[in-house]
Amino acid sequence: MEDIKELMLSRTWRIAFIIAALYVDAQNAQVVPALFIFGDSLVDVGNNNHIRLSLLKANFPHNGVDYPGGKATGRFSNGLNSADFLAQKLGFTGSPPPYLSLQGQANINSSIVKGVNFASGGAGILDENSGGSLSTNKQVEYYSTVYGNLVAQLGSAEAEKLVAKSLFLVVIGSNDLFGFFKSNSKLPAKYTPQQYTDLLISTFKGQLERIYNLGARKIATVGVGAIGCCPSQRSQKNKTGDCVEEENNMARNFNAGLKSLLSSQLTPNLQGLTYAFCNTYGVVSSYFQNPSVYGFKDVVNACCGAGKLNGRVACLPVVKYCSNRGEYLFWDLYHPTQIASQMLVDAFYEGSADQVSPINVKQLIST
CATH class of the missing domain: 1.20.5 (Single alpha-helices involved in coiled-coils or other helix-helix interfaces)
Structure with missing residues (x-):
């Protein structure tokens, strides 16, 4: 017994x-079959490493000091970036590979079936704001090639089904706004701030429609943050070191235009499209207003750099970086630290309506 x-x-x-x-x-x-990422340096996981003439690279120390193995991979971060953390949330064992790293690989079909990252540091919505980077138009062009490969590999019906269930992340716009405010920019002579914002939104509309026409149905769009509060802008354009309000105004206007585009123009006219608008501006503004609540001790200076606010010199091997990186909002002149990227993804994935709307990313992938 x-x-x-x-x-x-x-x-x-x-x-x-x-x-x-x-x-x-x-x-x-x-939780989704694949993740496709479009954008700029905030989500670049190494595409710019493969652009021979690009000066916008991050494949050198001190970048990657907190990445596994302390390796600089081309991410503009001390460690992982938002693309990595989103992939983790979705249950992937690693980030989708940078598209340019797949060129010439014999096993490219097995790589693309779980998604691809097209993001490129320095990219803009407008081709002229993208320099030697992969503009959004170029990224969409590359995605078209990937979609064609999926159709050839899986058949049209299965490829369409896979893509429709996949998540598309789009993080773009900051470089276009920075371009307007550059000291040598010719854009203010051609456009008022509102005209320029309207141009960006109308151009972005066409790009999102192309992604939709290539099967995308679940799109997470990330709004522009408070660009006037970056260490680079504070240190160079404001003697007091305060945020540059003119730049932040344009960021808010761009975000308002993007939200209107998604809710009033795209969703009513593109059958089956669902989206989440990630309110970067609002979330990061809460970090500025109550840093200690979120575990930050410094939301003004860059952790890595030199000059005023560490915002005059980029994070090059010759400069110093802070030891308490988990307490800094900014890693370098423009980019968030690893911890800040993780917090942003946490907010967008399961956040409330003031952080991400009309639904959060977790709800989006369940639709």
């Missing part, structure tokens, strides 16, 4: 263990 009890107990424990293991697997399971 005791032997039977012991056997039953051992079986009970084994069953409990299996159920627990299945639960963990379910929690960590990939």
